[in-house]
Amino acid sequence: MTDVVVEARGVSMSFGLVQVLKGIDLTIHRGEVTCIIGPSGSGKSTFLRCINQLETLDGGYIMVDGQPVGVKIKNGRLEAQTYAEAARSRENIGMVFQSFNLFPHMTVLENVCEAPIRVKKEKREVVRKRAVALLDRVGLSAKAHAYPAALSGGQQQRVAIARALAMEPRLMLFDEPTSALDPELVGEVLDVMRGLADAGMTMVVVTHEMGFAREVGDHLIFMDNGCVVEQGDPKSVLRSPQHQRTKQFLAKVL
Amino acid sequence: MNDITSISHAGLVTGDGIDRALLLGRPHRHHGLQWLTAGIVLIVVFLVGYSLVTNPRFEWGVVFGWFTSQRLFGGLLRTLELTAISMAVGIAVGVALALARLSSNFVLTAVASFFVWLFRGVPVFVQLLFWGFIAAIYPRISMGIPFGPQFFSVDANTLITPFLAAILGLGLNEGAYMSEIVRAGLLSVNRGQTEAAKALGMRRFTILWRIVLPQAMKIIIPPTGNQTISMLKTTSLVSVLAFPELLYSAQLVYSANFKTIPLLIAASLWYLLVTSVLSFGQFYIERHFNRGSAKSGQMSALARFAEIRRLWTSKEEVRP
Numbered sequence: 001m002t003d004v005v006v007e008a009r010g011v012s013m014s015f016g017l018v019q020v021l022k023g024i025d026l027t028i029h030r031g032e033v034t035c036i037i038g039p040s041g042s043g044k045s046t047f048l049r050c051i052n053q054l055e056t057l058d059g060g061y062i063m064v065d066g067q068p069v070g071v072k073i074k075n076g077r078l079e080a081q082t083y084a085e086a087a088r089s090r091e092n093i094g095m096v097f098q099s100f101n102l103f104p105h106m107t108v109l110e111n112v113c114e115a116p117i118r119v120k121k122e123k124r125e126v127v128r129k130r131a132v133a134l135l136d137r138v139g140l141s142a143k144a145h146a147y148p149a150a151l152s153g154g155q156q157q158r159v160a161i162a163r164a165l166a167m168e169p170r171l172m173l174f175d176e177p178t179s180a181l182d183p184e185l186v187g188e189v190l191d192v193m194r195g196l197a198d199a200g201m202t203m204v205v206v207t208h209e210m211g212f213a214r215e216v217g218d219h220l221i222f223m224d225n226g227c228v229v230e231q232g233d234p235k236s237v238l239r240s241p242q243h244q245r246t247k248q249f250l251a252k253v254l
Numbered sequence: 255m256n257d258i259t260s261i262s263h264a265g266l267v268t269g270d271g272i273d274r275a276l277l278l279g280r281p282h283r284h285h286g287l288q289w290l291t292a293g294i295v296l297i298v299v300f301l302v303g304y305s306l307v308t309n310p311r312f313e314w315g316v317v318f319g320w321f322t323s324q325r326l327f328g329g330l331l332r333t334l335e336l337t338a339i340s341m342a343v344g345i346a347v348g349v350a351l352a353l354a355r356l357s358s359n360f361v362l363t364a365v366a367s368f369f370v371w372l373f374r375g376v377p378v379f380v381q382l383l384f385w386g387f388i389a390a391i392y393p394r395i396s397m398g399i400p401f402g403p404q405f406f407s408v409d410a411n412t413l414i415t416p417f418l419a420a421i422l423g424l425g426l427n428e429g430a431y432m433s434e435i436v437r438a439g440l441l442s443v444n445r446g447q448t449e450a451a452k453a454l455g456m457r458r459f460t461i462l463w464r465i466v467l468p469q470a471m472k473i474i475i476p477p478t479g480n481q482t483i484s485m486l487k488t489t490s491l492v493s494v495l496a497f498p499e500l501l502y503s504a505q506l507v508y509s510a511n512f513k514t515i516p517l518l519i520a521a522s523l524w525y526l527l528v529t530s531v532l533s534f535g536q537f538y539i540e541r542h543f544n545r546g547s548a549k550s551g552q553m554s555a556l557a558r559f560a561e562i563r564r565l566w567t568s569k570e571e572v573r574p
Contacts, residue, residue, distance in 0.1 A: 054449055083458055091455030101450035105468045105546045115454035118464060147546040160450075167454060 329503025348432025
């Protein structure tokens with residue numbers, strides 16, 4: 001058994017009166033690529049955002065690398081983390097968004113260098129060297145001094161991946177990374193993600209790309225209506241789903 | 255023109271009575287209405303100009319004599335000083351108020367809202383009078399433990415000089431207006447920017463200072479330039495506190511020599527001149543904070559002028 005990176009038990013969350021997560025139990029192991037699929041509104045993105053505290057849980061707990069997320073135990077009492085404590089735990093979790101969210105007022109290189117310099121207080125030259133190497137890895141060293149607005153969607157997303165990797169995270173979260181892309185640009189982003197998976201990065205990927213889930217994924221989770229309906233080896237789940245809801249969903253998207 | 259049409263003639267449909275060769279050209283423009291308006295404007299400009307030159311009561315000699323005088327120049331410097339300090343105070347107060355308004359702390363939000371309500375609701379002229387007459391309300395200003403020992407105590411009139419009263423009146427009033435401008439700027443930045451910064455582990459201050467504020471500046475700068483220009487002229491209200499800024503300096507002169515109109519014109523010319531310089535500066539600041547955006551959406555008049563000039567000169571260069 002590989003060691004556990006994310007442990008979620010009974011995770012529930014509501015937006016107002018709408019309960020979007022209804023008791024999620026999940027375990028994610030080191031070096032694995034976990035793909036979460038499901039219809040829109042099933043709560044898969046919300047669950048992902050709970051892992052790095054962009055959303056706050058209403059019930060249950062999540063542990064990342066053996067540390068509880070968003071809370072701490074002090075003198076036998078459960079207390080909320082301070083902003084600084086939450087920020088410190090986010091340093092080790094990279095996240096890639098559907099809408100890229102690059103900083104538009106900074107060049108590509110500045111986007112990648114910003115967090116290591118400001119947050120980890122690393123030396124400028126060290127970060128710069130690492131950033132250049134990362135941009136080379138995502139195939140964008142030629143665009144280092146361009147502003148995000150001058151890049152295609154696929155290029156922006158690859159920069160966003162490099163920006164997250166610059167913090168040297170132990171876990172990478174991908175929130176529908178190719179959903180906002182033109183079809184012909186999806187491949188270049190998936191290629192970068194595949195390279196990352198091959199290098200042994202622990203990844204949680206919310207996606208609609210069933211091909212990626214089948215070929216790259218080690219574990220597949222199907223969510224519907226705030227619950228984990230079915231999970232297992234991607235190839236077998238995609239080939240012979242057990243639950244009615246999974247069958248219906250896959251019949252529509254495959 | 256001839257070579258373009260002859261090249262394009264090949265393969266044109268003919269026979270339906272519509273001349274395709276003509277269609278290849280650009281439509282002829284009629285400028286009749288523009289000539290008419292130009293004519294009317296010219297007549298008005300001539301009449302105004304004629305009266306400016308021939309009406310002896312303008313006393314242009316006196317105007318330009320005083321325009322560069324030591325006394326008006328000193329007043330101008332104090333006006334610029336007042337404008338700069340009041341705007342600095344206004345921006346600082348405005349940023350603080352905007353952050354308080356947007357915070358999740360209800361007490362802070364309420365206090366900031368009350369401040370904006372009060373200082374935006376009372377005319378700045380009245381506020382200046384209150385600060386000027388502060389000694390009538392609080393003759394002594396002291397610092398220490400409430401109802402306990404005082405560390406120091408000072409006469410209000412010594413502490414709140416006309417200059418400080420002006421800064422307080424103008425700066426706090428400006429802060430109320432600036433807070434709305436800054437708040438709009440902060441709200442204009444996409445939520446995804448804050449989320450991306452959070453996900454990278456950035457602390458609150460870093461997110462504000464490095465990510466949100468620089469992007470908000472694009473929204474904040476144009477109205478702030480407007481406020482600065484407005485402030486330049488609002489400082490003339492300070493003449494009521496007998497602080498010798500530009501207008502009061504002019505008033506001091508004409509109350510002695512009775513050349514009222516020429517001195518008001520001389521002061522106005524300075525206000526116009528400084529406003530022009532400020533507009534010019536605004537253009538460059540806006541351009542700086544627009545970096546990274548594919549195309550600056552709305553252009554100020556000055557930016558448009560620069561753009562037209564650029565297009566015009568490049569067109570000229572292309573022509574043989």
